[in-house]
Amino acid sequence: MFVWSNKFETKIDLVDRQHKTLFDLMNKLSNLLKSGSSSQNELSGALSLLIHYTKTHLHDEELLMQDSRIDGRFFSRHRMEHSSFLYDVDRFNEITSPDDDANTDRIEKIVRFIAFWLIYHILGTDQFMAEQIALIKSGMSPERAFETTKEQKLDPIIVKMMLDAVMNLWIDAKNTCSKLETKCSKLETKCRELENKCKGLEDKGKELEHKIQSVLVETIDVDSDFKSFEMFK
Numbered sequence: 001m002f003v004w005s006n007k008f009e010t011k012i013d014l015v016d017r018q019h020k021t022l023f024d025l026m027n028k029l030s031n032l033l034k035s036g037s038s039s040q041n042e043l044s045g046a047l048s049l050l051i052h053y054t055k056t057h058l059h060d061e062e063l064l065m066q067d068s069r070i071d072g073r074f075f076s077r078h079r080m081e082h083s084s085f086l087y088d089v090d091r092f093n094e095i096t097s098p099d100d101d102a103n104t105d106r107i108e109k110i111v112r113f114i115a116f117w118l119i120y121h122i123l124g125t126d127q128f129m130a131e132q133i134a135l136i137k138s139g140m141s142p143e144r145a146f147e148t149t150k151e152q153k154l155d156p157i158i159v160k161m162m163l164d165a166v167m168n169l170w171i172d173a174k175n176t177c178s179k180l181e182t183k184c185s186k187l188e189t190k191c192r193e194l195e196n197k198c199k200g201l202e203d204k205g206k207e208l209e210h211k212i213q214s215v216l217v218e219t220i221d222v223d224s225d226f227k228s229f230e231m232f233k
Contacts, residue, residue: 002026002115007158008122010130014064018057019122025050026115033108040103047107051089054114058082061129068133071146078125085117112172120165123158 004023009016029046032038062082065075092110128149135145154162 012130029111043107069142070132071142074146116165116168120162123162
């Protein structure tokens with residue numbers, strides 16, 4: 001379960017409502033996974049809804065920053081984080097398997113990735129965004145608001161929550177890399193086996209070619225087969 005906390009609040013109504021909805025969608029999907037009785041269609045549908053809503057939220061967040069005239073340096077970095085995250089989610093979601101257990105495992109990993117990324121992003125980047133928007137609304141220039149928030153320090157509790165999220169992302173990435181290395185090693189072994197088979201087939205092909213040439217030489221009657229060429233001398 002991913003528990004909402006007031007630590008996640010940005011004090012921006014739209015952003016907080018959408019963040020809470022994301023937590024609800026993640027928890028509903030997590031419950032479907034834990035029940036063990038949900039069909040693949042139910043799980044895929046819930047995952048599609050979560051991803052779609054996440055994309056909608058990030059798009060709305062970028063529009064909010066533009067409307068608030070937030071400093072371009074921060075906006076570029078923030079949007080880059082969104083783009084990188086969405087790229088990873090889409091690539092992750094493209095992986096399919098005929099095995100239901102493998103698909104369930106994939107969906108669970110995507111949910112974990114989205115959850116821990118959002119926790120880290122909301123507690124860090126989104127909080128700085130909210131602070132800048134508040135300062136701009138109070139009359140401060142976007143440039144000055146950006147410089148001011150750069151100097152602010154995070155609450156130790158928030159830092160710990162962010163570190164926990166990053167650690168979980170790192171552990172999941174490490175496990176994924178380990179599995180990929182194992183698969184690569186197996187593929188390399190299979191490739192070597194195929195190379196050896198191809199080499200064997202190539203050698204057999206050459207051997208057959210020599211045999212065919214030998215048969216042709218033995219069956220050619222020089223006197224009769226080449227007699228017609230005498231006229232050209």
